[in-house]
Amino acid sequence: MYSVSATASWKTEAVPLLKEFKTVSFPEHTFVLEADEKVLAVEPNTKIACKVELAVKQLTSDGDALAPAGSVIVVEYVGPRFNCTMAGQPVDDSVTSAISRTLLLHRANDPHSPDEIAGTPNPEKIGGMWNQSSAQLAHLRSTPEHAVNENDVKGTVTLASVESTDHGPRLHLAFHIEQKNAAVKIGPGWKSESATLVEDGTRILFEDPPQ
Numbered sequence: 001m002y003s004v005s006a007t008a009s010w011k012t013e014a015v016p017l018l019k020e021f022k023t024v025s026f027p028e029h030t031f032v033l034e035a036d037e038k039v040l041a042v043e044p045n046t047k048i049a050c051k052v053e054l055a056v057k058q059l060t061s062d063g064d065a066l067a068p069a070g071s072v073i074v075v076e077y078v079g080p081r082f083n084c085t086m087a088g089q090p091v092d093d094s095v096t097s098a099i100s101r102t103l104l105l106h107r108a109n110d111p112h113s114p115d116e117i118a119g120t121p122n123p124e125k126i127g128g129m130w131n132q133s134s135a136q137l138a139h140l141r142s143t144p145e146h147a148v149n150e151n152d153v154k155g156t157v158t159l160a161s162v163e164s165t166d167h168g169p170r171l172h173l174a175f176h177i178e179q180k181n182a183a184v185k186i187g188p189g190w191k192s193e194s195a196t197l198v199e200d201g202t203r204i205l206f207e208d209p210p211q
Contacts, residue, residue, distance in 0.1 A: 002036070002037040002038075002203060002204065003035075003036055003037070003202075003203070003204035004033065004034070004035050004036070004037050004054075004102075004103065004201070004202075004203055004204075005033070005034045005201050005202045005203075006032070006033050006034075006102040006103065006199060006200070006201030006202075007030060007031070007032050007033075007102070007199070007200055007201060008030070008031045008101040008102045008197060008198070008199040009028055009029070009030045009031075009197070009198050009199075011025075011028050011195065011196045011198075029061070029062060030061070030062055030063075031059075031060070031061055031097075031098040031101050031102050032058055032059070032060045032102070033054075033056075033058070033059050033098065033099060033102040033103060033201075034056075034057040034058040034059075035054040035055055035056045035057055035058075035059070035073075036054070036055040036057070037052050037053070037054055037055075037103075038052060038053045038055070039051075039052055040052060040053050040074065040076075041076070043106065043108045043109065049105075049106055049113065050076060050077065050105070050106045050107065050108050051074065051075070051076035052074070052075050052076070052105065053072060053073070053074050053075075054072070054073045054074075054075060054099070054103075055070070055071075055072055056068075056069060056070065056071040056072070056073060057069055059071070059095065059098060059099070060098075061094060061098055066092070066094055066095045066098055067086075067091070067095055071086060072086065072087075073085070073086050073091065073095070073099070074086070075099060075103065075105055076105070077105065077106075077107045077108065080107070080143070080144045081144075082096065082099075082100045082105070082143075083096070084096045084099055101197070101199070102199065102201070104117075104140055104141075107140075110139070110140070112136050112139075112140075114140060117132050117133055117136045117137060117140065118132060118157045118173060118175060118203070119157075120157070124159045125159070126159055126160070126161055126162060127158070127159065127160075128158065128159050129156050129157065129158040129159075130156065130157055131154070131155070131156055132154075132155035132156065132157060132175075132177075134150040134151070134153055134154050134155075135150045137150070137153045137154075137155055137177065138150040138152070138153050141153060141179065148179065148181075148182075149181070152179055152180040152181045152182075153177065153178070153179040153180070154177070154178055155175060155176060155177040155178070156175070156176050157173055157174070157175050158173070158174045158175075158176075159171065159172075159173060160172040160173065160174045160202065170204060171204070172202060172203075172204050173202065173203045173204075174200075174201070174202050175199075175200070175201055175202070175203065176198075176199070176200050177197070177198070177199040177200075178196070178197070178198055178199075179196070179197040179199075180196055181195065182195040182196065182197045
């Protein structure tokens with residue numbers, strides 16, 4: 001089981017399709033996700049979690065609740081598509097959009113999981129920071145509609161703390177990701193010129209208790 005807390009902020013500049021207007025800067029748009037994450041399914045080839053259940057503590061868009069606390073949302077990729085359901089029914093697009101921007105999830109047959117990308121081959125002390133692979137982050141964040149260039153994304157991970165538990169160490173990881181030229185849907189009549197994503201959050205990894 002995992003504990004997830006993330007804030008993603010988008011800054012967008014767009015130009016109307018009518019040529020006589022100039023580029024407009026839109027207000028910053030912020031999503032917040034806090035949830036406990038439980039693995040429901042593992043991709044058989046890579047043995048990596050590809051379907052999870054989120055027990056939502058907080059899910060907001062610019063401060064407005066998108067789902068009430070206590071909601072249980074199942075998240076998975078259906079083919080190349082990021083998919084969210086609640087009680088077996090599709091959720092509103094705004095919920096899927098918020099979760100897809102704050103939660104990185106493994107796609108079937110991908111060789112690396114978000115946890116592996118966030119990891120480091122070297123032992124780290126508390127407070128230690130390391131870079132994530134830009135190439136792997138770009139692959140993970142790409143969609144069928146928008147391929148992310150590895151030169152447009154970078155990320156770091158910090159080992160914030162380690163707790164001793166009866167079931168082994170519990171790791172508190174803090175991550176920071178910046179992405180330029182991100183894909184943003186603004187609405188009819190607008191063309192996005194630039195969009196920047198800044199994501200900060202924590203991920204707490206701990207073992208499930210024995211059954």
